[in-house]
Amino acid sequence: MTQHLSNVWFQLTDLPVVEGFGCIVRTSDGQEYLDFTSGIAVTSTGHCHPKVVAAIQEQATKFIHSQVNCYRNPIVEQLANRLYDVTPDGIDQFFFCNSGAEATEAAVKLARQATKRPNVVVMDAAFHGRTMLTMAMTTSKTSYRAGFQPLPSGIFPTPFPNAFAWGCDETEASRRALKQLRHLLKSQTAPDETAAIVMEPVLGEGGYIAAPNAYIEGVREICDETGILFVADEVQSGFGRTGKLFAMEHCGVRPDILMMAKGIASGFPIAGIGARADIMEKWPQGSHGGTYGANPIGCAAALATIDVLVNDGVVANAAERGIQLTAALQSLQVHDKGLADVRGPGLMVATEFMDANGEPDAVRVAAIISRCRDEHNVLFMNCGTYGNIMRWMPPLIVSDAEISRAVEAFAEAMESSR
Numbered sequence: 001m002t003q004h005l006s007n008v009w010f011q012l013t014d015l016p017v018v019e020g021f022g023c024i025v026r027t028s029d030g031q032e033y034l035d036f037t038s039g040i041a042v043t044s045t046g047h048c049h050p051k052v053v054a055a056i057q058e059q060a061t062k063f064i065h066s067q068v069n070c071y072r073n074p075i076v077e078q079l080a081n082r083l084y085d086v087t088p089d090g091i092d093q094f095f096f097c098n099s100g101a102e103a104t105e106a107a108v109k110l111a112r113q114a115t116k117r118p119n120v121v122v123m124d125a126a127f128h129g130r131t132m133l134t135m136a137m138t139t140s141k142t143s144y145r146a147g148f149q150p151l152p153s154g155i156f157p158t159p160f161p162n163a164f165a166w167g168c169d170e171t172e173a174s175r176r177a178l179k180q181l182r183h184l185l186k187s188q189t190a191p192d193e194t195a196a197i198v199m200e201p202v203l204g205e206g207g208y209i210a211a212p213n214a215y216i217e218g219v220r221e222i223c224d225e226t227g228i229l230f231v232a233d234e235v236q237s238g239f240g241r242t243g244k245l246f247a248m249e250h251c252g253v254r255p256d257i258l259m260m261a262k263g264i265a266s267g268f269p270i271a272g273i274g275a276r277a278d279i280m281e282k283w284p285q286g287s288h289g290g291t292y293g294a295n296p297i298g299c300a301a302a303l304a305t306i307d308v309l310v311n312d313g314v315v316a317n318a319a320e321r322g323i324q325l326t327a328a329l330q331s332l333q334v335h336d337k338g339l340a341d342v343r344g345p346g347l348m349v350a351t352e353f354m355d356a357n358g359e360p361d362a363v364r365v366a367a368i369i370s371r372c373r374d375e376h377n378v379l380f381m382n383c384g385t386y387g388n389i390m391r392w393m394p395p396l397i398v399s400d401a402e403i404s405r406a407v408e409a410f411a412e413a414m415e416s417s418r
């Protein structure tokens, strides 16, 4: 069957899915699975939300490819205006592309042009994509870069404040990480050579860890002191995933550049960056672009998705279901010391497993994920450098009952893996 298909993609499952609706995916033999992967945190409004489907269908009858350099379809500006309304203050102008990696590339290209500085600081355990530049910025696992080196230079990783791993509280983690960042700017990349600090406000692939507010505020302070641009990668944390439309809203810090993808259009491949107008204006016309960026069907899907998220109470649902989920998972910790940490925010929830020696327990996580799939028809995915973290990223429309069903499956699988 796969004779003509590349084998390069890693496979979480080989389920032959043919349909998806809400939180459910259905296979060709009629089996239904509760999908807590959301296609890796993408299907924010669920699979095939009727309003998103209708918007895509309608747009497909009007224009499939109104190439953005050749002419200007008003739907592109409509999406920019809508994003201006819903993104954090200070994000004024938008550029559209097709994937999270392309959004990262665009953010770095913009930062370099705007500052005329070459280097970029990234966090340890970051994930920003798999193109040549973004591989160099992705520090979560060697498997993303092994065999592809050497990678582009000018990328400088700094520790992400990881209170759980460091065995300290968030205040101390922030203090240490900020000290390391200041040290990096003294020892390896001088501020006047540094265009941007790029960070996920909640680490995604690296382990679903929210940066403490104090750290994000500290990074903002350093950027203000030095003229370095603060780039928030909200590819995974954006569009309601954390219980607010953007994770940066939890701390109220303004990024200079905001990256968006995944949840923006419920699965239609569109992505983008937003930036302060005075920064965006420094991007020379014609110096960046792409054939498919700002695709009108993608714009229609994004506009419909934002309407559903904001007007149908989906972001509020993500916050409420997140509280329900974390409370249920925390109650399981009482009976099982292997479940070493449960953390939010919203529906960006991690359950981290350690073994009796205090080492990351990837074997147990793999066993739990398999059992949930095979015995309970619930799909989960792991994350983290050591693969010992299960990430909970259901569609944001998930119901109270679906959360309970997934937690029950998880509890049974946890018990059977002891």
Ligand SMILES: Cc1ncc(COP(=O)(O)O)c(C=O)c1O
Pocket (backbone or CB within 6 Å): 040, 098, 099, 100, 101, 102, 104, 127, 128, 129, 130, 200, 204, 205, 233, 234, 235, 236, 237, 261, 262
């Ligand atoms: C935070 C973050 N940035 C960037 C990316 C890259 O996105 P894409 O896979 O669409 O290139 C991802 C993908 O998982 C991500 O989670």
